[in-house]
């Protein structure tokens with residue numbers, strides 16, 4: 566048995582634009598996914614995932630379409646639920662050369678699914694780390710992050726950045742621009758998260774921005790403007806200027822809205838945070854529904870969000886200094 570955990574993340578700035586080569590700054594947070602794997606010699610993959618919105622289920626299959634598990638949910642829901650883990654195991658087979666190996670995989674996660682806190686990256690990073698170690702191979706963090714990126718790239722139909730997976734693998738605050746991924750210093754960032762209880766489909770939302778960008782120059786310009794904003798944000802980060810960081814988060818949310826990835830409940834939470842005196846607030850991750858992140862050193866934003874209609878959960882998130890963690 567081998568067990569690893571990896572953290573989720575919030576985007577201080579730069580989601581979506583990072584897919585087109587602009588810089589982004591995600592920060593790992595202390596919400597983790599824990600993945601346990603045991604090798605199987607029959608080549609099958611058995612996934613036990615208690616936190617999936619399918620109400621928790623166990624499936625057993627070999628990964629071919631004619632051997633899908635017998636559970637009473639639609640094929641599309643099932644594939645959305647299982648494809649990140651399936652592809653992570655494909656990456657493990659490729660990197661170890663053990664093409665026919667199977668696994669029992671058990672996933673437990675604190676990270677809400679599809680809500681912009683990087684649950685997919687955390688599950689994929691922890692799964693690849695645990696499964697490779699189970700086979701006697703230890704990947705360096707950079708190679709682990711690369712394999713996890715390839716997993717997201719495949720599942721999201723060739724539209725993914727290295728940001729979530731690198732951040733989850735290494736922890737801390739990171740800066741990602743294309744294939745240049747590095748850890749950066751960050752001041753103490755008082756993150757408050759609001760969660761509307763919903764989810765967005767990352768692949769679809771990324772595809773929507775791509776289409777908009779192909780159709781309208783303004784959308785291409787907006788993506789570039791996000792890049793300019795991130796560069797300004799790096800200076801504010803280096804100076805520890807929380808007020809400017811907050812203001813830039815507000816701008817970033819406006820630009821994401823222009824790209825069509827916000828939602829009524831995300832906007833409502835963003836405004837509730839601003840009205841409560843947050844230094845800034847924006848959606849985090851792919852959008853469509855899910856989470857916002859605000860900066861507020863006082864308790865006001867968390868309290869205001871907890872009384873905001875449509876906000877299901879409000880909580881503070883600490884920066885996770887440690888990325889992937891080997892538990893057993």
Ligand SMILES: Nc1ncnc2c1ncn2[C@@H]1O[C@H](COP(=O)(O)OP(=O)(O)O)[C@@H](O)[C@H]1O
Nearest residue numbers: 614616646674678679680681682683684685767
């Ligand atoms: N606890 C979990 N158990 C199994 N699969 C998970 C879990 N958390 C996330 N996943 C996988 O990640 C997908 C959600 O990823 P995504 O849409 O990128 O949202 P996000 O990364 O913002 O949470 C789920 O549909 C599922 O495939």
Ligand SMILES: C[C@@](O)(CCOP(=O)(O)O)CC(=O)O
Nearest residue numbers: 580581681683725726850851
């Ligand atoms: C929209 C995007 O920039 C971030 C997606 O984050 P999440 O999966 O919603 O946590 C996509 C990507 O970088 O691969």
Ligand SMILES: [Mg+2]
Nearest residue numbers: 683685686767
């Ligand atoms: Mg994701």
